[in-house]
Amino acid sequence: MTARIGVVTFPGSLDDRDAARAARIAGAEVVSLWHDDPDLHGVDAVVLPGGFSYGDYLRCGAIARFAPVMGTIAAGARAGLPVLGICNGFQILCEAHLLPGALTRNQHLHFRNRDQVLRIESAGTAWTNAYQPGQEILIPVKNGEGCYVADERTLDELEATGRVVARYLGGNPNGSLRDIAGISNEAGNVVGLMPHPEHAVEALTGPSLDGLGFFTSILKHLAGVPA
Incomplete structure (x- = not known):
């Protein structure tokens, strides 16, 4: 049976359609989820896309964290539902306390938009x-508040438990501590990633096809295929 991937749309989401397209290219059935509807409509996994949810007022993701759909997603995530937060979605996951730390203003105070090399730290x-662990991939990054911060104890714990998912190579675009580009929760079902894999799934529009692996990974996981 085809896996059903839900993609949430918040007011201000920009990349929901791109995330949906990437999931379709990977082979999933895509279900559109609305921020004001707590029903997940039987999806097997959820993507929180990039953008500026609720205009990024207060802090990025701070209002979206209280959206009706997030209550259901948070409960599902704690019970094992796979959730991927991309850029603004990563910010929302941190605001919802599904991932530790926070995303703050880029240290150089500029919006950064470029193709970025990452190293996959955890497969x-x-x-x-x-x-593969150590694999280098090229996908776009585009953010103004992408600087990942956490206290030293949290950073040490993320490193020690293999929860740093991806790290920036060839220059840190936003000042993230320890060059962290993405992290996971302890169970590995919730991942937050600042760069945009959904923009690297087609040769016509992306700098590579390297982002497709995030979407084929979830299909393997849902099918029970060993990593």
């Missing part, structure tokens, strides 16, 4: 099992 999550 043991629901969203990265199609990669």
Whole structure:
């Protein structure tokens, strides 16, 4: 049976259609989820896309964290539902306390939009099992508040438990501590990633096809295929 991937649309979402397209290219059935509807309509996994949810007022993701759909997603995530937060979605996951730390203003105070080399540090999550540990990939990054911060104890714990999912190579675009580009929760079903894999799934529009692995990974995970 085809896996059903839900993609949430918040007011201000920009990349929901791109995330949906990437999931379709990977082979999933895509279900559109609305921020004001707590029903997940039987999806097997959820993507929180990039953009500026609720205009990024207060803090990025701070209002979206209280959306009706997020209550259901948070409960599902704690019960094992796979959730991928991309850029603004990563910010929402941190605001919802599904991931530790926070995303703050880029240290150089500029919006950064460029193709970025990442190193996959963990291939043991629901969203990265199609990669090899240490694999280098090229996908776009575009953010103004992408600087990942956490206290030293949290950073040490993320490192020690293999929860740093991806790290920036060839220059840190936003000042993230320890060059962290993405992290996971302890169970590996929730992943937050600042760069945009959904913009690297087609040769015509992306700098590579390297982002497709995030979407094929979740299909492997849902099918029970060993990493």
